[in-house]
Amino acid sequence: MPPPASLASGKNEDWDLDTFNSLMLGFSVAFQPDVLFYAFIGCLVGTLVGVLPGVGPLAGISILLPATFGLDATKAIVMLAGIYYGSQYGGSTTSILMRIPGEASSVMTCIDGFAMAQKGRAGAALAIAAVGSFVAGTLSVLALTLVAPPLAAFALKFGPPEYTALLLLGLVFLAYMSTTSLPRTLLMASIGLLLGCIGIDTMSGQFRYAFDIKELADGIGIVPVAVGLFGLGEILSTPARSMDAKIISPRLADLMPTRAEWREATPPILRGSVLGFLVGIVPGSAHIISSFISYALEKRLSKHPEQFGHGAVAGVAGPESANNAASTGAFVPMLALGLPTGPVTAVLMAALLIHGVPPGPTLVTDHPQVFWGFIASMYVGNLMLLALNLPLVGLFVMVLRIPYAYLYPLILMFCVLGVYEVSHSIVDVWIMLIMGVVGYLLRKCDLDPAPLVLGLVIAPTLELSFRQALTMSGGDFSIFVRRPISAVLLVLAALLLAHSISTLLTARRDWRRKLAEAEAGDNKSA
Amino acid sequence: MILRRDHVVGGVLLAVAVLTYLASGDLPAGTLGSPGPGMLPYIALAAIALFASALLVSARESPPFAETDWSDLPHAVSVTVAAVLAIALYEPLGFLITMLALISGVLALIERVAPWRAAVYALAITFGTKLLLTTLLKSPLPQGPFGF
Numbered sequence: 001m002p003p004p005a006s007l008a009s010g011k012n013e014d015w016d017l018d019t020f021n022s023l024m025l026g027f028s029v030a031f032q033p034d035v036l037f038y039a040f041i042g043c044l045v046g047t048l049v050g051v052l053p054g055v056g057p058l059a060g061i062s063i064l065l066p067a068t069f070g071l072d073a074t075k076a077i078v079m080l081a082g083i084y085y086g087s088q089y090g091g092s093t094t095s096i097l098m099r100i101p102g103e104a105s106s107v108m109t110c111i112d113g114f115a116m117a118q119k120g121r122a123g124a125a126l127a128i129a130a131v132g133s134f135v136a137g138t139l140s141v142l143a144l145t146l147v148a149p150p151l152a153a154f155a156l157k158f159g160p161p162e163y164t165a166l167l168l169l170g171l172v173f174l175a176y177m178s179t180t181s182l183p184r185t186l187l188m189a190s191i192g193l194l195l196g197c198i199g200i201d202t203m204s205g206q207f208r209y210a211f212d213i214k215e216l217a218d219g220i221g222i223v224p225v226a227v228g229l230f231g232l233g234e235i236l237s238t239p240a241r242s243m244d245a246k247i248i249s250p251r252l253a254d255l256m257p258t259r260a261e262w263r264e265a266t267p268p269i270l271r272g273s274v275l276g277f278l279v280g281i282v283p284g285s286a287h288i289i290s291s292f293i294s295y296a297l298e299k300r301l302s303k304h305p306e307q308f309g310h311g312a313v314a315g316v317a318g319p320e321s322a323n324n325a326a327s328t329g330a331f332v333p334m335l336a337l338g339l340p341t342g343p344v345t346a347v348l349m350a351a352l353l354i355h356g357v358p359p360g361p362t363l364v365t366d367h368p369q370v371f372w373g374f375i376a377s378m379y380v381g382n383l384m385l386l387a388l389n390l391p392l393v394g395l396f397v398m399v400l401r402i403p404y405a406y407l408y409p410l411i412l413m414f415c416v417l418g419v420y421e422v423s424h425s426i427v428d429v430w431i432m433l434i435m436g437v438v439g440y441l442l443r444k445c446d447l448d449p450a451p452l453v454l455g456l457v458i459a460p461t462l463e464l465s466f467r468q469a470l471t472m473s474g475g476d477f478s479i480f481v482r483r484p485i486s487a488v489l490l491v492l493a494a495l496l497l498a499h500s501i502s503t504l505l506t507a508r509r510d511w512r513r514k515l516a517e518a519e520a521g522d523n524k525s526a
Numbered sequence: 527m528i529l530r531r532d533h534v535v536g537g538v539l540l541a542v543a544v545l546t547y548l549a550s551g552d553l554p555a556g557t558l559g560s561p562g563p564g565m566l567p568y569i570a571l572a573a574i575a576l577f578a579s580a581l582l583v584s585a586r587e588s589p590p591f592a593e594t595d596w597s598d599l600p601h602a603v604s605v606t607v608a609a610v611l612a613i614a615l616y617e618p619l620g621f622l623i624t625m626l627a628l629i630s631g632v633l634a635l636i637e638r639v640a641p642w643r644a645a646v647y648a649l650a651i652t653f654g655t656k657l658l659l660t661t662l663l664k665s666p667l668p669q670g671p672f673g674f
Contacts (some may be wrong), residue, residue: 066665072640109611183584188575194546201563209546232609300575317669374539405637408627412605416612416628419653421665429613436609440602444594445535445648459566468559475558518542 023145023171026372030380035075039377040140040406043080044385046086050106051396055411058344059231060452062223063414065351065389066421073355074370078377080351081331083380084344085137088324090383091130096122096316097248105288106322107495108295109499112308112315119311123393124257128265128313129320130389136273136321137382140328143277144335148364151336155361157286158337159319161467165489167462170339172493173282174451175500177212182500185451190444192455193462196218202460203467222350224419225456226343228432229449231415233439237409255390257313265317266525268298272321279322280329282341291319328378335371338461341451346457354422543574549568579656604636625652640656 029035049060060083068076091106096113109129116125139423158166169187198209199219257265272294279290298318299308308315308477333339338347339362352359357367364371390398419432442449473479481487547568556562612628619627626648633644659665 067659070665090613100583120628181584183577183580187581188573190570190573190577191539194567194574197567204563206553207565208567209549236605239596239598239601315618371668405633406647408605409632409648412632413629413651413655414608416609416665417625417659420616420668426613426617429616433609433613434604437606444596446588447535459546463566467565470558470561475560477558 003347008443019145019149022149022368022372023376025368025417026374026376027379029074029369029373030078030376032222035078036380038071038075038079039082039381041387042082042386043374043381044088045091046083046088046400047385047388047392047396049083049416050087050090050092051399052407055407056230056234057084058226058347059234059343059411059415060087061344061347061351062227063231063411063418065218065223065347065354065420068351068514069354071355073352073357073367076351076355077370077382079372080348081374081378082381083383084348084467085324085327086385087129088150088327090318090396091323091387092133092320093126093389093393096129096399098127098400105291106320107288107327109316109320111295112312112333114248115311116313116316120309121257121261122248124261124313125316126393127255127257127390128261128317130386132269132272132317132321133267133294133324133389134382134386134482135269136276136325137385138323138379139270139273140277140280141375141378141382142162144328144331144378148332148336148371148375151332152364153362154156158361158485159483160465160472161486162489163461163465164469165172165486165493166337167458167465167478168338169457169489169493169496170333170341171455172500175356175455177282178448178451178498180446180448184447188447188449188451192452192457193459194455195452196456196459197223199464202464213427215425219460220431221422221428222347222453222454223422224428224432225435225437226347226418226453227415228435229439229453230343231411232432232436233449235412235415236436237443238408245257255393259311264313267320268294268318271297273325274319276325277329279306280326280341288323290322291477294318294322303451308380313477335363335374336361338363340454340457343453343457346453349457356438387502485519513523529591530588531591531594532581532585536578536585540575540582543571543578547571564674586673594662601636605632608632608636617668619669620674621667622652622656622673622674623670623672625655 005376025409030039030061045060045064046057049055051056061080064083068079071079073131075136088105092109092113094100095109095116098333099114113125116122126265171186173184174189175182196219200206200210200217201208207217259443275294275297276290280292290501295308295315295318298314299305300311302308302312302314305311330341330345332351333341336347338349338358349359352370357363357370415432415436420426422428440450469475469479479486482489529558548569550564550571553564553567554567555564560606606626608631612624615624628652629648630641630644633639633647634641639647656667659667
């Protein structure tokens with residue numbers, strides 16, 4: 001069924017359909033053969049990105065962004081989002097078979113997934129991870145379908161003060177949820193904000209920090225910064241010899257979990273789905289946090305907590321479901337509010353902007369074919385991923401056997417190529433290189449580059465809304481507390497900040513410290 | 527006094543904030559009623575200075591700078607040099623020659639892979655990528671002096 005002309009053109013004509021009808025129209029877009037094709041490519045590439053250690057979804061999306069320039073916005077976002085949620089599926093493979101998280105959010109799966117593999121249950125662990133990911137992915141897309149449109153409608157009431165408060169809350173949330181310390185996170189976000197100020201000021205036309213380099217007039221792009229920090233930076237800090245690890249090969253015949261394993265996996269999958277979606281909405285490294293919280297929750301609820309760390313099925317089912325649900329939950333603020341919850345959604349937002357589609361409250365009304373086509377494609381994408389991940393596990397094991405020494409020159413080539421193709425500017429490629437070196441040094445200093453990217457992305461909107469709000473009020477700061485929505489958001493930000501500072505001052509060992517320890521490999525802390 | 531990691535991080539970033547402020551020249555901050563183009567940059571610089579100072583103050587909790595593991599530095603330097611050369615030559619020599627040199631060079635010189643194996647791999651990857659980008663994705667690549 002082709003979409004109506006009003007939808008295909010992206011114009012808001014006769015747009016009075018309810019959610020169900022809108023979703024059906026989304027499916028009519030998602031089932032178009034070319035959209036299906038790009039969803040498949042995104043899911044396949046995402047799985048590979050998740051499988052390969054040292055290549056995260058952010059680098060994968062950034063590097064492949066230029067490949068979408070010839071596509072329309074719907075196909076581009078469908079493919080790029082497929083890489084994102086596909087990587088959450090693929091990340092479990094290396095965690096289970098090698099005890100190396102293919103993707104940061106799979107770090108908790110390493111613990112019990114690898115233990116199951118050592119007991120000869122690698123196939124069952126992979127199947128539980130894949131089915132859990134599918135259930136969580138589908139349930140969370142359903143939640144996204146129901147939550148995002150009303151939230152977008154509510155956000156239409158937002159003016160400059162509300163947007164300023166919302167973005168500040170986003171930054172504070174990021175700092176609150178971060179596993180590094182509050183000053184470190186806010187320091188990185190501030191550097192991102194400063195980088196976001198480079199170029200021509202849109203309100204006055206004045207050059208800022210461009211130092212007579214005309215290519216900097218348009219500012220520093222998100223892609224060179226993201227590819228540099230996460231793509232090249234990762235290559236620089238990963239010598240090939242450090243990636244040699246033993247791989248446990250599962251037998252296809254062993255893929256089916258036993259009835260007892262299914263029974264044990266079902267409640268954690270459902271709990272992980274709900275938990276992951278809720279955590280995913282919150283800015284920060286949501287999918288990592290969601291898998292950690294899910295693991296801790298399952299261990300607490302289990303009748304046999306002593307099995308955790310030794311191959312507990314719930315230790316695989318819960319975190320894997322949670323990180324998939326979180327990756328979908330992260331789309332809620334991105335689609336409905338135009339607010340990125342992390343660097344991946346920031347780059348996806350940039351991709352939409354490049355294609356002339358501004359994410360935010362007007363996306364549902366102004367570009368319904370993109371919004372609903374994207375949501376419908378996620379239902380289809382989750383099915384594709386389930387079909388891809390289990391039968392092709394042998395192929396992914398083969399990919400894992402490719403030495404890293406052969407992979408990283410290829411990634412390096414795509415870093416250069418990908419950044420150059422965005423603007424055909426060699427200056428951007430030099431920026432990528434500088435950011436790669438910066439990314440390497442940040443890792444050495446235990447500084448997380450993700451808040452920097454987030455700061456860079458929100459800087460233009462934050463600056464515009466902040467200046468507009470002050471101009472509206474004639475310089476009266478009380479405008480931010482006189483308006484109820486803005487006041488509520490700022491009070492929330494102040495409470496989170498106060499809690500973070502009190503934790504910092506009393507040096508309490510809270511869940512963030514435990515998560516940092518778990519990420520560093522200390523599985524006892526969970 | 528032991529020089530700790532956060533002494534270095536805080537010190538460097540505090541210096542960056544001060545130097546950037548000095549380089550800001552006549553960027554006007556404007557007034558509260560009419561904020562200028564310098565307002566957010568100055569707020570960001572103040573925030574950088576504040577949080578860098580916080581790191582300096584709490585630096586005793588960080589590990590000694592001398593304990594930082596730099597064992598991957600030779601690899602990082604080698605790859606950076608390869609990337610610098612590739613970027614410098616990318617537009618003058620074009621995609622094909624530059625990437626052939628980059629991949630085969632990294633494999634043969636840094637990873638000590640047999641030169642013939644490195645060359646075959648580089649040929650397959652670069653030609654495959656060019657084919658994919660120019661024919662399927664219709665994305666033009668920089669061409670070298672020989673027209674490819």
